[in-house]
Amino acid sequence: MKDLGLLQYFLGLEVMQSNDGIFVCQKKYVADLLKRFNMANCEVVATPMNVNKKLQREDGTEKNNSTLFRSLVGGLNYLTHTRPNIAFSVSVVPRFMHNPTKQHFIATKRILRYIAGTLNFGIWYCKVPNFSLIGFTDNDWVGCLDDRKSTSGNVFSFGSGAVTWSSKEQETIALSSSEVEYAAASLAA
Numbered sequence: 001m002k003d004l005g006l007l008q009y010f011l012g013l014e015v016m017q018s019n020d021g022i023f024v025c026q027k028k029y030v031a032d033l034l035k036r037f038n039m040a041n042c043e044v045v046a047t048p049m050n051v052n053k054k055l056q057r058e059d060g061t062e063k064n065n066s067t068l069f070r071s072l073v074g075g076l077n078y079l080t081h082t083r084p085n086i087a088f089s090v091s092v093v094p095r096f097m098h099n100p101t102k103q104h105f106i107a108t109k110r111i112l113r114y115i116a117g118t119l120n121f122g123i124w125y126c127k128v129p130n131f132s133l134i135g136f137t138d139n140d141w142v143g144c145l146d147d148r149k150s151t152s153g154n155v156f157s158f159g160s161g162a163v164t165w166s167s168k169e170q171e172t173i174a175l176s177s178s179e180v181e182y183a184a185a186s187l188a189a
Helices: 027-036 066-079 084-096 102-117 177-188
Strands: 013-017 021-025 122-126 133-139 151-158 161-169
Touching: 013 027, 027 066, 027 102, 066 084, 066 102, 084 102, 084 151, 084 161, 122 161, 133 177, 151 177
Parallel strands: none
Antiparallel strands: 013 021, 021 122, 133 151, 151 161
């Protein structure tokens, strides 16, 4: 067996190690994804989603190329391995993979425009004297206009960086905001 030195690149993840800690990102993967969808020189946006726009299954716009849409959503889904900041946005768009419209494609390309402006983002695990596990959870109530289901999200950090996170649609329809909060907390546990 041969020692290859410190890990630098593995399955699309770039790992930079120093005396201060470890930084994990997917800068090359992002650049390749932007090139693949002809968005390398796109205009960047400040947020991955337009919070004033709710997506629906039928929005009155023409249907779009479902194969291309699925490929883009899959690429973004892999990117969430080092980008918890896009987890919610990326969890919303797969709901429309069976029949994507122009509006769904625009929303998905907006996520690409956001990551184009945040190319160097990743997770920094720095050395800290005390490691403690900290968790956060949140949700929306009746966020999906089609089925009235809520979306729950959580993130847990150990030391200085996030170690696990998720954003997913709840399986049941909550009848109150306190019920959806309880469901989100139990999902995180």
